[in-house]
Structures are given as C-alpha cells and as structure tokens.
Amino acid sequence: MFLCIADILDRNDLEAVVGRLNATTFDDGSATAGWHARLVKRNLQARRDEPSLEELRARLAARILGNPVFQLAARPKALTPLLLSRYEPGMSYGTHVDDALMGGLRTDLAFTLFLSDPDSYAGGELVIEAPGGEESFKLAAGSLLLYPATTLHRVEPVTAGHRLAAVGWVRSHIRDASRRELLFDLDTARRALFECHGKTAEFDLLSKCSANLLRMWAED
Numbered sequence: 001m002f003l004c005i006a007d008i009l010d011r012n013d014l015e016a017v018v019g020r021l022n023a024t025t026f027d028d029g030s031a032t033a034g035w036h037a038r039l040v041k042r043n044l045q046a047r048r049d050e051p052s053l054e055e056l057r058a059r060l061a062a063r064i065l066g067n068p069v070f071q072l073a074a075r076p077k078a079l080t081p082l083l084l085s086r087y088e089p090g091m092s093y094g095t096h097v098d099d100a101l102m103g104g105l106r107t108d109l110a111f112t113l114f115l116s117d118p119d120s121y122a123g124g125e126l127v128i129e130a131p132g133g134e135e136s137f138k139l140a141a142g143s144l145l146l147y148p149a150t151t152l153h154r155v156e157p158v159t160a161g162h163r164l165a166a167v168g169w170v171r172s173h174i175r176d177a178s179r180r181e182l183l184f185d186l187d188t189a190r191r192a193l194f195e196c197h198g199k200t201a202e203f204d205l206l207s208k209c210s211a212n213l214l215r216m217w218a219e220d
C-alpha cells in the first residue's frame, strides 16, 4: 500500500524547516547508502552528526509520529534518524532497494516527507515499482509518502530548481504489509462507523476484532 498523507507540516513548520535547511551545509549523500545503492545515489545530504540539526530532526519526527493516519498505517515501533536530502539539477537516485537493517533496526516501511513546493523544481519524482506498473509521486510541500521498504524505487533526475526532502524508515509492530493494510482498513471503517452512529454494538464488535488481530500479530 502506498499512502499519501497531507499536511504533516503546517506553513509555520515548513517555513522554519526550509529556512534552516537553506542555511545548512550538505555533503555528498552516497556515503549513507548500501554498497549497491551507492553506485546510483547522486544527491546531497545534511551531516548526520551536525548538532544544530538535532532539534529540526526531533521536530520532524514528532510531527510524523504525531500524525494519526501515519500511526494507523505504519504501526511504528521506531524510526531511523531522518536523512535530510537535497537534489540539485543533474542529481538523481537510481533504482535501488533500501537496506533491510539500518543501525540494527529492521526497515519495514520507507517514507519521504516532501519539503519543496513541487512547482519550484522540475523532475525529482519518486517512482516506485509495483506489480501493476510504476507509480510516480511528487507531493505538495509538507506531505508525506509512506511505502513498503521492500520495493525497488528511484528518484528521477532534477532538471531545474532544487528538491528538499526528509527521508526515513519505520520498524513496524506489524511486519507483514497485507496484515498492516487489513488493520488499517478495519480501523478506518470502525472509526467512520463511530463518526456516523456512535458507540454501537457493531462498533464494539469491530473494535474487538481490531484489538484481537493486533494482539495476534503485533511484535515487540
């Protein structure tokens, strides 16, 4: 399941984040890719050990983890530290699969939080290979794309302007993507039922199913 989640950041957040990143020094991003992804990774990244970016990363992680749709879709146990990336004209990230383990954390899901206005740069689409064909995403600034880390994907060359993004990975309590989707659908339907009819007997039964499936499948 690919999920676009709008408005992870509001205007204030976005201005502060982009302002801070525009004043940041970026290094060659290939150092943080696995050995094969490194061959096709041509972008820039903010230094991971830069103390002045700690607060920014914490703010972004708090906004992502604080989003109720992200919580329901990802069931996050932990996030990797966020990568803050910048693509200038000519930069791209060719087809790759993300490492399965990062710093000891299993990466079940990946996400890109788009930070640049899509009209301010050309190219830079995140393209994901799916059984039905390729899907291409270029979301509004402040919106996030959540997708299975199991996929082959790439970032198309940026041909004008620059593309800023925050990228990260999720270790989920629910390892299996189809189980995560089932729980997401059940919870979404249960909440919609509650909105229309309140806490009915049917709502209670769906809540019981949802809680007990989670008990059956959740990993620590």
Ligand SMILES: O=C(O)CCC(=O)C(=O)O
Binding pocket: 083, 085, 093, 098, 112, 126, 153, 154, 155, 165, 167
């Ligand atoms: O910038 C993006 O949208 C995705 C980057 C990516 O695939 C990665 O860092 O592994």
Ligand SMILES: [Fe+2]
Binding pocket: 096, 097, 098, 110, 153
């Ligand atoms: Fe990737």
